[in-house]
Amino acid sequence: MAEQLTAxxxxxxxxxxxxxxxxxxxQKGILSFQTENQEQLWEIxxxxxxxxxxxxxxxxxxxxFQxxxxxxxxLIVAIESSKRAATTNLYQRLINYGFxxxxLVALLILGLIVLSYLYVVPWIGxxxxxxxxxxxxxxxGDAFFDQNMMFTSVDTARSKALNQFAQELKLNNTKKLHFTVVTSETVNAFALPNGNIVxxxxxxxxxxxxxxxVALLGHEVSHVNERHAMKMMCRNLSGYLLISTILGDVNGVMATIGDNINSLQSLSFSRAFEQQADREGFKIVVANKVNPRGVSNLFKRLEDADFAVPEFLSSHPMTKERIRYIDKMIKTESYQILENPKLKSLFKVIK
Incomplete structure (x- = not known):
């Protein structure tokens, strides 16, 4: 029953x-009173x-605010009791739902944390x-090159020929490129963010x-143009970079990256980055009137070779889906092929 009082x-x-x-x-926990204009109903x-x-x-x-x-x-006791009951009832209802x-709530929270770690944090990185x-x-790139090339055997003659080979191509490069041939049985090639391609x-x-x-160089140059090495390193270091990014600490970001300089050579690019490099590399090949089947043939040959998985395919993950993606571009895109005697001659020297 309602009680009438004044306030x-x-x-x-x-x-x-x-x-x-x-x-x-x-019982309802409701205060009601009449003002000049209307009846007021307040839930405690x-x-x-x-x-x-x-x-x-x-x-x-x-x-x-009224x-x-x-x-x-x-009335004070009654209202305070009703207020406590309203708060307690909400808590009690949650408790009563049981384990x-x-x-379920714990799993949802855990799921959000995992998804954030896998997708949101790397994206921020x-x-x-x-x-x-x-x-x-x-x-x-210069620091990595200086530190690591001293421990490798650089083939000067082939490097000179490879740079001449590259100069004959339109590579759409956004920065100066330099190509180095390293004498090693390792089946690999990689691009550094400064434009050095090994x-x-x-x-x-x-x-x-x-x-x-040509297809290989076009692919690697595309990685340089799109800053894929820097982006992938930041993704891999995203947990460390998150706080620095939020705080706008550019020096902290660069210091963390600098500490992980030696991972540049072994970076494994994401599927999205590889497809982007495939598309841009394809454009380079077509622009130079070179047979675009070169990239597909090379990847198929490396994948089918009778030896352990080449290091190139471990750092540039190649799946049959990606090969089909390249073959589809070859079938659907228009291109013109012209024999290039100079490139052919330089290739023999490089081989």
């Missing part, structure tokens, strides 16, 4: 207090309660590249025609 009401528009007749329904669970020395103040509303000041001791609901000036790509003699031996070499 002081402030309408939020003026500081003039008004005495209102207040009805409190204990939705009001803000402030206890004073001999009274309580109830605040109601969002844009317009207040009730109550000094009746019994199945709690387990990749976007961190935008904070890094391209000049740093050059410094990083090709091992092991992969050159597997090539049968100059169009395969």
């Amino acid at each position: 002081i009401f402030y309408d939020g528009k003026s500081s003039v207090p008004r005495t209102v007749h207040l009805y409190f329904d204990k 669970k939705s009001v803000t309660l402030t206890s004073n020395k001999n009274s309580i103040t109830l605040q109601h509303g969002k844009a317009l 207040q009730l000041v109550i000094d009746d001791p019994e 199945p609901l709690h387990a 990749e976007k961190s590249v935008a904070l890094i000036p391209e000049e740093y790509d050059n410094k990083l 090709v091992y003699t092991g992969i050159l031996k597997e090539m049968k025609s100059y169009d395969e070499l």
Whole structure:
């Protein structure tokens, strides 16, 4: 049953207090009273309660704050009890759902954490590249090249021929390129963010025609143009870079990357990056009127070769799906093939 009492009401528009007749329904937890304009219904669970020395103040509303000041001791006890019950009931309802609901909520939270770690955080890490000036790509690539080339056997004659070979091509490069041939049975090639592209003699031996070499160079140059090495490194280091990115600490981002410089050679690019390099590499091949089947032939030959998985395919993940993707471009895109005697001659020297 509702009880009738009096209280002081402030309408939020003026500081003039008004005495209102207040009805409190204990069972429903609702305060009701009549103002000049309308009947007011306040749910105890939705009001803000402030206890004073001999009274309580109830605040109601969002844009317009209205207040009730109550000094009746019994009503104060009843309202405070009702407020506690409303809060307790919500908590109790959650408790009463039992273990199945709690387990489901825990799994959902865990799932969100895992998804964030796998997708959101790496995405943020990749976007961190935008904070890094391209000049740093050059410094990083130079540092790696200087540290690692001293431990390898560079074939000077072949390197000169490969640079001449590249100069005959339109590579759409966004920075100066330099090509180095390393004497090694390792079947590999990789591009550094400063435009240095390293090709091992092991992969050159597997090539049968100059169009395969053009396709390889076009693919690697595309990685340089799109800053894939920097983006992939930032993805791999995303956990470390996240806080630095949020704080806008560019020096922290670059320091973390610099500490992991030696991972440049062994970076494994994502499928999206590889497909992008395939598309851009295909454009380079077509622009030079070279047979685009070169890239498909090379990858198929490496995949079918009778030896352990080449290092090139481990750092450039090649699946049958990607080979089909390349073959589809060959079938659907238009291109013209012109024999290039100079490229053919230089390829023989490089081989």
